[in-house]
Amino acid sequence: xxxxxxxxxxxxxxxxxxxxxxxxxxxxxxxxxxxxxxxxxxxxxxxxxxxxxxxxxxxxxxxxxxxxxxxxxxxxxxxxxxxxxxxxxxxxxxxxxxxx
Amino acid sequence: xxxxxxxxxxxxxxxxxxxxxxxxxxxxxxxxxxxxxxxxxxxxxxxxxxxxxxxxxxxxxxxxxxxxxxxxxxxxxxxxxxxxxxxxxxxxxxxxxxxxxxxxxxxxxxxxxxxxxxxxxxxxxxxxxxxxxxxxxxxxxxxxxxxxxxxxxxxxxxxxxxxxxxxxxxx
Numbered sequence: 001x002x003x004x005x006x007x008x009x010x011x012x013x014x015x016x017x018x019x020x021x022x023x024x025x026x027x028x029x030x031x032x033x034x035x036x037x038x039x040x041x042x043x044x045x046x047x048x049x050x051x052x053x054x055x056x057x058x059x060x061x062x063x064x065x066x067x068x069x070x071x072x073x074x075x076x077x078x079x080x081x082x083x084x085x086x087x088x089x090x091x092x093x094x095x096x097x098x099x100x
Numbered sequence: 101x102x103x104x105x106x107x108x109x110x111x112x113x114x115x116x117x118x119x120x121x122x123x124x125x126x127x128x129x130x131x132x133x134x135x136x137x138x139x140x141x142x143x144x145x146x147x148x149x150x151x152x153x154x155x156x157x158x159x160x161x162x163x164x165x166x167x168x169x170x171x172x173x174x175x176x177x178x179x180x181x182x183x184x185x186x187x188x189x190x191x192x193x194x195x196x197x198x199x200x201x202x203x204x205x206x207x208x209x210x211x212x213x214x215x216x217x218x219x220x221x222x223x224x225x226x227x228x229x230x231x232x233x234x235x236x237x238x239x240x241x242x243x244x245x246x247x248x249x250x251x252x253x254x255x256x257x258x259x260x261x262x263x264x265x266x267x268x269x270x271x
Contacts, residue, residue, distance in 0.1 A: 043205050044203065044205040044206040045206070046199065046206065047240060058165055058261075059261065061166075062169070062261060065166075065169065066253055066257040070245075071173055071174075071244050071245045071247065071248065071253075072253065073246050075245035076195055077246075079198055079202040080202075080203075081245075086165045086166070088165060089164045089165055
């Protein structure tokens with residue numbers, strides 16, 4: 001995913017939830033600390049994983065995913081999408097990151 | 101659709117006949133198909149044999165909520181594929197070509213989808229329903245984008261949230 005695509009998906013997710021604050025997890029989080037486009041290898045992903053604040057039951061994650069997620073019209077139109085991820089999965093990812 | 105019902109219909113047998121062949125009762129088959137009861141592994145193997153199939157058991161890493169959601173979405177897509185195979189496959193091939201052009205770095209999964217889209221609809225459905233890790237990864241780059249309308253997607257997500265809520269309460 002290119003930086004412009006990443007920014008587009010993030011903005012769209014923010015609009016859906018009416019917020020300017022979201023958490024990006026997974027490989028595409030690297031865009032947050034890189035100002036330019038990444039190497040080709042780092043652009044392979046076609047999705048950005050997004051976690052919403054205060055979303056214990058995953059409803060906000062489903063709202064993002066249902067609107068601009070996997071297999072959506074957004075995905076069909078642009079060739080990339082935002083995956084709404086629940087807090088429980090995000091915690092799992094962090095545990096894996098710690099080798100747990 | 102429930103897998104017992106789907107396989108029974110594919111085999112062209114009635115609930116009563118399947119019950120006879122699998123040495124169980126018609127109301128039990130009806131309960132399996134309605135999701136009110138779940139067959140034991142032994143019964144599942146008997147049902148499979150009665151339908152001329154083999155039931156296999158394998159162990160996979162637990163699915164995340166997102167994996168289960170993706171599976172629910174692809175189950176709805178699988179139904180559409182079986183109903184309108186030509187239109188759905190034509191659209192999936194166009195989407196795959198578009199995505200390949202836009203993401204040249206992600207060649208491997210797209211090559212695999214290219215191969216899969218040449219299979220029969222029934223075999224493609226197997227991939228869409230496959231719970232194993234490789235199929236989960238493939239669904240993340242699904243070429244079946246835009247197959248379901250916004251309203252159809254909303255129905256899938258509502259049903260998913262209901263089933264997840266029930267599962268959560270059960271634990």
